[in-house]
Structure formats: C-alpha cells, structure tokens
Amino acid sequence: MKKFILISIIALFMGAKTGYGQPAVSQNQKTQWFTDSRFGMFIHFGLYSIPAGVWDGKISGRNMYAEWIQKQGNWPNGIPDKDYQALAKQFNPIKFNAEEWVLEARNAGMKYIIITAKHHDGFALWPTKVSSYNIMDASPFKRDILGELSKACEKYQMKLGFYYSHWQDWEYEGGAKPPIDEFKSVPPPVQVTDAQFEKYWQQKCLPQVCELIENYHPAILWFDTWAKPEIITDKRLDELIGLIRKLDPNCLINSRILMRHPDIASKVDFLSMGDNEFPTDIINQPWETSGTMNYSWGYHQLDYHWESTKSLLAKLVGNVSRNGNFQLNIGPKSDGTFPKASVRRLREIGAWLYVNGDAVYGSGPCRAKNDNWGFITCKKLGENKKRLFLNIVNWPENRELVVKGIDQLPAKVYLLETGQVLDFIPYPENGITIRLPNIPIDPKITVVVAEY
Incomplete structure (x- = not known):
C-alpha cells in the first residue's frame, strides 16, 4: 500500500447538506450493506511475514512497510528476487485457524474482512492454476487460506473481500515494478514495456481475478494504485472492470483500481482514501479509509509505534460522521497468529462497540457540526x-x-x-x-x- 492525496477526488463528492437529519448521500442497494457496516478488518499476510521487517539482522529501509521488504530490505539495494522468493519454502503458518481469525473480527464488531490474496511480491494465498508461485505449490503449508477463510466467513455471516495487486507484481517478468521517479533504489527499478505488461495482464492478472471470483465469490475486490500509472490504460481499466461486472455484478470495486483517473468515481462502487488518510469533510459517495495500528501493514517485529484504542475509535467514529468506513489492518505473524498488541486493541474496540454500536452501524453524517470535543x-x-x-x-x-x-x-x-x-x-x-x-x-x- 502507498500513501497519496485525494483532494481532487474528494472535492467532487463533498455534497451539500439538505434538511435537518442526514445529508443526501448517494446510495444504492448494491452498496447499502457496505455503508451500513462501517467497520471492517484488513489483513496483510504473506511471505513478508517471515522476515517481519528485518533482513540479515538489519531493519528494512525507506519506511516501515514490512510487506515491501523484497524491495526495501538491504536498502537501497533490495533483496535479490531469488533470495526473497526462497521464503516460500519456509512459509508454514501452522497456527493459522480461519475460524479464530473470523471470530476475532466479529468480536471486534467488524462486519467484513479483506485479505491480501496477492500482494506486490506476486505470491498467491490460494492454489492458483495460473502460477506455481502460490501457497499450495511453493510452500510446505499446502492449504488454501482463502478457501478456509471463505468457509469460516460464511459460517459466521461475515463478508469476505480480497486485496489483489493488479499493477505491481515483482515475481512475473511483465508485472510492474516500483515507479522509478519515487523509488530511489540502487540500481533503479527496471520498468517493463507495454508489451511485457500486456503479457502479464492477459496471462496472470485477468485469469487470477477470474479464479478469485469463480472460486470464492468475494463481496469486494480491493485493488491498489497510489498514482495514475500510465501502463494501466483506459482500455485495460475498462477490461478489468468489465470482467468483474460480467462474472459477479454484486462484487464491489474500489477506486484505487486506478487512482487519479478523472472518471474513476463513476466507474467504481466506493472510494478508497490513501493509507491512513482521514478526510475532514463529508463525501457523498461510499468511501473508506484503510488504516494501521502502528506504521506497518505486514507484521513488523520492530514496529513499536502502537496507537491507543481511543485513537483508533476516534478514527472510526470520525469517518462515520463523514459518511465513511474504517478498515483496520492486522498483520499476522508468520505462524498464523495475531500479535497480542493487535488482539488487545481489537477486543477493547469490540467491548466499546457492544455498548455503543448504534452510533456506528447504519449511522452517518449529520447537519450538526463536529466540534473539538x-x-x-x-x-x-x-x-x-x-x-x-x-x-x-x-x-x-x-x-x-x-x-x-x-x-x-x-x-x-x-x-x-x-x-x-x-x-x-x-x-x-x-x-x-x-x-x-x-x-x-x-x-x-x-x-x-x-x-x-
């Protein structure tokens, strides 16, 4: 994930308030469950959970994003691809229990879960037939994490969505690499050609999206860009959106499928803010902020910058007061368990929502003005x-x-x-x-x- 500014997008959807109660907000039956839910769990889990922000005894550079360690470990040189990809042979989260994850989310008052099906490193948490770089073929774990989560979510009436990195893919030859203008590695990232990216698009990206929809029927597909990469052309954007609409018209799509596209808000179902970005005005279209409990998204063994439960709750109700959702991230450890610091905060949030949930679920903005209290x-x-x-x-x-x-x-x-x-x-x-x-x-x- 990457932080970016959404001022132009937000400005388009700050609506005028009408009447005394809630301002007029654009809703439809398809997204009603999403806006009523208000609170969801984001999960970043993958090979990067093993080094957990540290490589050869040194903390990852550039920033604290542990899920970027393939490119940011041994900074500014990065980790050789073969060395990082060898982590697949160690990936064995034997304590992973899908029902325990879902119950933690449910007890925290969360109504849906989004997990990284494939992050930028290209490793798939399901037995994809498109690439052998997946949890079944490349790891000793040999279990379908998405399939187990899907069954657990269905059992406990929890919506399930998938994060899918459609732009960046550091394993496939034609997948995009970090943008050279902002990623100052040595040597600079090699940029792929349009023809190389088209091969990746047709042979890995689109087929894997088909697999995710046809095998698991996700409620959300959450895509990730933080600029407007020119390599995702309007043709490719419409092709991907059209594929999803054809396979499952009810699957929600977020705006980071191509952020900063001038028409993106009319093409998708909800707006996604930048990482840990919290708007200060009401936005009419359904929207969400995905945020962390500390600095990193994937588990980071040296990230001690934990936010208080009070601060996280304030972000939740602050977003609801502006017609938004809050997706709070968890970075499980490599054994498949949630960090204790995360669990404590989840349970404290759940206790608060048990008492005060009416202020969040199905609630929204009001004409009365937020104040410094x-x-x-x-x-x-x-x-x-x-x-x-x-x-x-x-x-x-x-x-x-x-x-x-x-x-x-x-x-x-x-x-x-x-x-x-x-x-x-x-x-x-x-x-x-x-x-x-x-x-x-x-x-x-x-x-x-x-x-x-």
Whole structure:
C-alpha cells in the first residue's frame, strides 16, 4: 500500500447538506450493506511475514512497510528476487485457524474482512492454476487460506473481500515494478514495456481475478494504485472492470483500481482514501479509509509505534460522521497468529462497540457540526424520528457539552451506555448545551444520545 492525496477526488463528492437529519448521500442497494457496516478488518499476510521487517539482522529501509521488504530490505539495494522468493519454502503458518481469525473480527464488531490474496511480491494465498508461485505449490503449508477463510466467513455471516495487486507484481517478468521517479533504489527499478505488461495482464492478472471470483465469490475486490500509472490504460481499466461486472455484478470495486483517473468515481462502487488518510469533510459517495495500528501493514517485529484504542475509535467514529468506513489492518505473524498488541486493541474496540454500536452501524453524517470535543453521527429511525450520537473524545472540563447546528430541541438526552438522562438548555444560534456527569462513563469515548 502507498500513501497519496485525494483532494481532487474528494472535492467532487463533498455534497451539500439538505434538511435537518442526514445529508443526501448517494446510495444504492448494491452498496447499502457496505455503508451500513462501517467497520471492517484488513489483513496483510504473506511471505513478508517471515522476515517481519528485518533482513540479515538489519531493519528494512525507506519506511516501515514490512510487506515491501523484497524491495526495501538491504536498502537501497533490495533483496535479490531469488533470495526473497526462497521464503516460500519456509512459509508454514501452522497456527493459522480461519475460524479464530473470523471470530476475532466479529468480536471486534467488524462486519467484513479483506485479505491480501496477492500482494506486490506476486505470491498467491490460494492454489492458483495460473502460477506455481502460490501457497499450495511453493510452500510446505499446502492449504488454501482463502478457501478456509471463505468457509469460516460464511459460517459466521461475515463478508469476505480480497486485496489483489493488479499493477505491481515483482515475481512475473511483465508485472510492474516500483515507479522509478519515487523509488530511489540502487540500481533503479527496471520498468517493463507495454508489451511485457500486456503479457502479464492477459496471462496472470485477468485469469487470477477470474479464479478469485469463480472460486470464492468475494463481496469486494480491493485493488491498489497510489498514482495514475500510465501502463494501466483506459482500455485495460475498462477490461478489468468489465470482467468483474460480467462474472459477479454484486462484487464491489474500489477506486484505487486506478487512482487519479478523472472518471474513476463513476466507474467504481466506493472510494478508497490513501493509507491512513482521514478526510475532514463529508463525501457523498461510499468511501473508506484503510488504516494501521502502528506504521506497518505486514507484521513488523520492530514496529513499536502502537496507537491507543481511543485513537483508533476516534478514527472510526470520525469517518462515520463523514459518511465513511474504517478498515483496520492486522498483520499476522508468520505462524498464523495475531500479535497480542493487535488482539488487545481489537477486543477493547469490540467491548466499546457492544455498548455503543448504534452510533456506528447504519449511522452517518449529520447537519450538526463536529466540534473539538468529538464527532456527531446520526441515525434515522423512521419518518420524523432520529437520534444524534455525540461521541465525546475530549471531555469538557466544565462538564458543558455545546452542540451547534441544531434548529430544534431534542425530546430527550441521555448516556447511551446507561440510559442516564441529562439536562440541557438551548444554546444561542441553533444549538444546545448539555450538562454532563462529573466524569466520563468511558475514558475512551463516551456517547451521549439526543433523541428526536
């Protein structure tokens, strides 16, 4: 994954707010489940999970992205392809248990999972017939991780999607390599020709996408670019999208299939922000941010930059308040287990959502304005009935919560967790002031409900 700026795309979809409740947002039946879900799990798992950000005793260079170690280990030279690809013979995640992964996601309050079916290194986590560089033919594990996850997700009613690197493929001769203008390795990455890429496109990319859809029926195919690579032409873009629409019209496609294409928003089902990028305005089209708990996406044994549960929850409710989803990443260890630091955060988030899930699931933006104390989400309950959820991240020292942008008084204000009724008075210029308890009922985020 790679960070990029989406200002031009976002600007196209910042809609005007209409009415009192939720602003008008473009929805359809196909994407309704996605926007209602609001919270999903991203999983980065592959050969890179073995070195886990360290090669020959040295930390990977350039950045902390452990999944890029093939190109960033021994920086700026990278790791010889044959040495990295030899990791396939060691890939044996014997503690992998698909049901345990799915249950961790479900207990965290997540509604769908997206896993790296094939990342930039080209290694496939399913027994693809297109290339022998896969978990069944090249590793001692010889199990279909995608197939096992698919069965577990079906058992526990969890949607499953796949990340597929359609542009970068460092194993196949014609797959794209890191862009030379931004990747300052020594020597510079060799760029493929259009003819070489076409061979990869027709002989590996498109056939593998067919396999993923026909064998596993994913709810989402999540593609990855962070610029507008010229080698993915309009013809290739339309060819790939058309193939997916033909095989499964209900499979959702994200905008990073070709980011910065001027018409990309009209071609796909939802917008994907840059890595750990959190917009500050409402976007009408369904959208999501994929984010990490620390710096790396794949498991990194030396990445100790763990975010707090409170910070992760604030990102979730912040996105919901702007009509977005949050896909929180996990980098499993090479044995197939989740790091304990990840599990603790997942379970703490799950406990919070067990109490406060109404503020997230099926909720969205509101006319009332977010303030420095936190974020406001809204849920319509029927005609002329709604709830505003005031997600208090920063507890006011004077215990007075000022909510602006409300043109009528609520019928009732109370704490979501306990039902404790709170007093309130009108605030000048369309607002209310709520009198809060002495201390927050939840030190992470306390949710107050204003009911209409």
